[in-house]
Amino acid sequence: MKKNLLKKIIATAMVGIITLAMFAGCSKTQTPDNTQGGGKKTADGKITIAMLPKFKGENYFDAVKIGAQEAADELGITLLYDGPPQDQATNQKQVDILEGWIAQKVDAILVSPNDPNAIAPTLKKAQEAGIKVVTFDADAQKDARDLFVNQITADATGKGLLEAAARELKAKGYGPNKKANIALVSSSGTDANQAAWEAAIDKYLATEEYNFMVIKNKETDVYYPGTDETKVNAECATLISRMGPGEDQIQAAIGLSSMATPALGAQYQSASKKPDANAITLTGLATPNALKTYIKDDEHPMNAGMLWNCMDLGYLAVQVAYQLTKGDITTESTSVNAGRLGTKEIVDRECVLGDALIFDKTNVDNFNY
Amino acid sequence: MAKKKGFKLTFNAILFLIWLFIFAGIATISSAFLSPNYLINVMLRNIIEIGMVALPMTLIIIMGGIDLSVGNIMVLASTLGGLASISLGSGPAILITLVTGLVCGLINGLVIVKAKISPMVTTLATMYLYLGISRGISKGSSIYSYDFATFLGNTSLFGIPLQIWIYILLAVIFTVLLSKTTLGRKLYSIGLNENATRYAGIDVDKIKLFMYVLCGLICALASFIWLGRFTSIKFDAGTNFNMKVITIVVLGGTSINGGIGSMAGTIIGTLIIATLNSGLTVMNIPIDVQTIVQGSVLIVSLIAYAVVNSRAKKKKLIKIQAAPKQAA
Amino acid sequence: MVQEKRRTASFLTTEFYLTIFLLAVLIFLGIFAKGFYTINNIMSILNAYSYTLIAAIGMNMIIITSNIDVSTGALVSVVCFASAALGKLGLPFPVLLPAAMIMGMILSTINGLFITKTRIPSIVATLATTQLFQGVLPLTTEGSIYDLPATFTWLAFEAKIFGIVPASVLMCLIITVIALFFMRYSRFSKKLYAIGNNQNSARLSGINVEKTIIITYAIAGALFGVSAIIIATAGQRVTTTMGSGLEMTLIASVILGGTSTAGGSGKVLGTVIGALILSIVSPAINYLGISPNWSDAIKGAIIIISVVVGAAQYVKKKRVIKVPAGGIS
Structure with a gap:
């Protein structure tokens, strides 16, 4: 009984001390990066x-x-x-x-x-x-x-991305006479900006200038992998494996988030049998640093990326x-x-x-x- | 018996002291924290859903079970309810939400009881299942609140949000249920030794089934408040919710092996996590450090329990299945 | 003799029906999912499968001892990030791999020590360490490590056997074969099953339970490390949350493979098939033209159906000698 009490006291003391120590630690770590402090305003x-x-x-x-x-x-x-x-x-x-x-x-x-x-x-x-x-x-x-x-306006983003893809596709022989399937890799599905960009892309896909590009099946050709890096990589790998020159394959992939575009680049690079770079193109939004390696590689179908400052x-x-x-x-x-x-x-x-x-x-x- | 009771009281007192420490610590450092408005409308209001689900979870863990699917039951219930409200109106939506919770709990319970699959495996699988169904049905987009959910999530009664009243009511009911009823006794008994309890003529299966259904129902109830508070919910909202609930229950001194625990502990555990969550946020401590602090508090309490329990345990009946606690 | 026969039969059933199911799915996909059997798709599935399986084998060992590890995802994130920091220095893969294994081993040993020394149930203990692992990364660095050199991405971009099969698949194959033999014939694996079945009798029969559990966590940690390096080297950028949530996939693979979370049973072969089934789901439904929104529901349904079917075979037997469904496991 006595020992029991002793243990209890020790436990209480331990918990107390550690909790306090933790707070001391917290307030310390808090001070430097918060010197301007919220409360001191x-x-x-x-x-x-x-x-x-x-x-x-x-x-x-x-x-x-x-x-x-x-x-x-x-x-x-x-x-x-x-x-x-x-x-x-x-x-x-x-x-x-x-x-x-x-x-x-x-x-x-x-x-x-x-x-x-x-x-x-x-x-x-x-x-x-x-x-x-x-x-x-x-x-x-x-x-x-x-x-x-x-x-940047959603309109400009949508148009810019499609233009980047269209330019590449046309150079690779696609056009009004040879349709190209495109796929989008978006983010979580509820972000306002991605939603606006998708809408703008849809709008421009209906115009004569860009209507040689089609999103065949919205259910499967617009990906929403979220923001988790591993998931984005896995879904982009599936998308890359669906790419190629064939009619039931996909010719252009556009990344709409700063995770998706680098993942497209990386998954193309790691594909075992790389889809013919002369038949497909990859582009999208990302920071220049994240795409550098792929863009500078001449054999890589990713030749341009887009962003704002x-x-x-x-x-x-x-x-x-x-x-x-x-x-x-x-x-x-x-x-x-x-x-x-x-x-x-x-x-x-x-x-x-x-x-x-x-x-x-x-x-x-x-x-x- | 009297000895055991005294021991337990001390235990919760320790936990209460820890909470006071933390509370006082944060209050002295940050002035914004101590405003009644923040304490009631942010700190308490934000923890209610987790705290509410922690109540039936305590019962389940005491009887040696676990439910990992709680967060996703909530999301599925709100998803179906939210969708129903659009086409059918509020009344059916309420009914569908509650039925969804009930059915989800029933599925968990039936698989655990009838197919004799361990609760962890069962609820891990149904966790995916419920998550997946919400995602598929909502097509990945947000579900919006409707009048009843908005009412539950945003109404104040005597200056205190309605959901806090609901929580207090539930907390009282669950405390009485666990400590004053025979059902409560039976739960401890199942947790300590399920087979012995069965041989004692208690319908263990029925009790188990009832507990999982109860948990599903409370999840459905909490989901109204949740949906109302955030005005919309997405399929992934329930991720990690289960771990948050279990953290609270375990912090409250309930043994994950079953047989030990109290409702008061869970309630104090809820207060501690609420204080940490909101307190650290108001102190502008980055979210990553908050995770570490919460982890440390959990570890420290676990070690403290282990130290205290190791002695008390030895004197108790020899439990065959709670092997990790046994000394050679 | 009779008992022997029964054991063989039950062994056949669990893995057997999983294999049948897998074959059925593969044939179904061959007919209905156009383009599923292209080299690229198979290889990308195998690559994801390899890191899942390597880690799942580690998780399987832990679960056999009737413990569990829910911190794996966070642990993998830490190892990924630390490996990237080393990779940024230009260290080649032969250095990165053992480094990642050692890091994984150290972190996992912490888990093992924590569980055995404090006797805190593993699910709760690793729940707590998850929060530590998760929180520590963003403290040490701001943001991500990017523009990693070609030496870092070598595994994913260049290392292809016969120019086709990713080297990660070979690593996975080697580890799987070793694990199959190790878990079947080694004395150590016998100890694992003994501990999982009944920790007390294992102790009484002279097994150093604590040491064995710590070593199990260490081995599993090394496997998590291998898995982490495959995940990390997938691209030239590594962020702080890579691999998060992996633990649930691993536990699901192990359970689907017929390992009981009560411990004491479970074969590597089951995990091999379980992980493969789960790895196929997402790409398969994409090729079948089903919205990816349904992938989690399908995974959940597969697990629950398979577990229930698997249990149905044992229920009869269990009624005779009722084993206490102890604890939460």
Whole structure:
């Protein structure tokens, strides 16, 4: 009995000490990367802007963060940055993070939602708490945000991607007289931006210029592998094995997420019997760094990739959120003076960064993100 | 018996102290955390669904079972309910959600009881099955909330969200069920020695079946709140949900081998996880560190239980099946 | 003699009906899934199959001892990322492979030690270590490792036997053959089954249970490491979550192969077939023109039906000598 009591006391003490130690550790690790501290905002009057990507730990949002940090340093504000891990890019995780920020009363929230509708109630809650809400990269429901910083219009993305594929296909002998089957590798299926791009692609596929390209069966030729790297690789491998010159095969694959396009490149490269590079083409959205090896390889059917300047996107997003907080711009404004990017137009509460960046082997080395 | 009771009380007291430590720690570091609004509307409101499912899960684990499919039962129930609400309206949607939960639980229970397949294998398989059905039926897109779910997820009663009241009610019912009824006693008995219980003339199969069905029903109930709170749900929303629930139950001192555990422990476990989740978020600790902290808390409590239990266990009846706990 | 016969018969049934099922599916696919039997598709399936099977063999060993490991996915992520960090330095595959095996072994041994020393049930213990493994990566680095050199992607891009078969398949074949013999004839494997059947009697019969379990986790860890290096080298970029969720696929393969999570039974051959069936599902339905949204439902249905059918054969026998359905397993 006595020994029992002793053990209990030891256990309690142990638990207590370790819990406390953990907290000490936490508060320590928290201080350095958070020197500007959420709670201290009122003391030094610094503006705090919190940025929530769809997920973190992948080239695309890493590059966005660099640009965002640059703007934050320039403006002398605090930037908080957190997001779900890549394999758990769900709305629930995003909401958890947002609620912490709302409670701290940050000044503005920048968010790239995984699901435009599911996140809306939380964003509205933030707005009610007096926090400015700006979406970037992907939009949310229009009434749940103040402004949307769009990298490029969906229309331009859809057209750009199809143009890149069409150019290659035509060079390889396809055209109005010889139809080509195309497949898309999208993301999770609920992202607002991918959905808008797919719609734009559909629209342009119906035009005379691009109607030699067809998506034969939407059920099987549009892939939604999500954001998990291993799954994306596995589904891209299946897609590559379906590619070739035949009528029931697929001639062009377009990646719509920054995971999908590199996976297409890698899976082509590792295919045992590579589909004839003269009969097929691969292209899509990705950061230049992720595609470098494939684009520079002459025997690889991936010759060009498309993106926008991610760092500028982060920079612009923070600029817009900052000026919205300061009152320099309102939701009614028609333009914003975005620091080193010059003046950007705002149309219908949407600020567009600019044009697509198409990179091929001539310029892929000029980018480093 | 009296000795055992005293021991248990101390145990939950320790757990309660840990919670106080954590709570006080976070409250002193972050001022935003301690606002009543945050505590009630964020911290408690966010844990309700997990906490709710942890209640029947405690019963299942005490009787030596496990249910890995809970998260996906919730998603399937909301998916079918949400779809039904579009074409049939709210009434049928409510019914379909509840029936889905019931049927899912019944399938789990029947396979476990009739085919005599271990609960882990069964619910692992049905986890895939329910996930897959939700994904297939919803075609991978989100399912949206309807008036009843929105009502349950977003209404406040006397300044406290409705779902917290529901949780309190359920917590009371389950606590009474486990500690004051013969059914509760039988659950412990099944967990300690299923065969002996069977020979004692207790219809073990019926009780097991009932527990899995109950768990399915509570999942369906929680799914209304979930759907209402997020306004929409996607097929993958239930991923990792099972592990979160099991973490809470185990943190609350319930032995995964069955036979030991209390509802109060689970409730305190729920509070600890809620505090950690929301507290660390408000302190701007990156999500990765939060994972580590939660893992560490779990490990520390597990070791603490192991230390305390190893002595108490030896005195208890020799259990044949709980081999890992046995000393040579 | 009678008993011997019965054992042979039951051995035949579990793997036998799985094989029949597999053959039926393969014939069905040959008729209805146009283009399924192209070299590319077969090889891409085999490549995914090889990393699943290698890890599943490790998981099978763990489950035979009536333990489990739910941290595998997180463990593989850690090994993938660490291997990529080494690969970035230009280290060739012959260095990366043992490095990954050692890393896997170390992490898995931590699991084994934790389970045996604290006597915490493995499912809970590995649940806790999962969170540690998951959290540690993003702490050490920001984002991903990309633009990895050709020495790193050598396995996936260049290493082809006869220019066709990926080297990963050969690795898998070698490991499978070794495992088949090891699990059938080695003294060590006898210990595993003994521990899985009844830990106490195994202890009483002089087996060092703790040591055996730790070694099992270490071997399994090395196999997870091999699996991780195949996953990591698939492309020239490695992110922090590669391989996450793998544990569920592994456990499903093992269970489908007829291994009981109660421990003490299960053959490598079953796992070999189980993993193959699960690896075929996703590509097969894509070729059949079914939406990939149904793949998980089909996997779940296959597992549950096969487990129920498999159990139906034993129910009669079990009624005679009732084995306690102990614990959660």
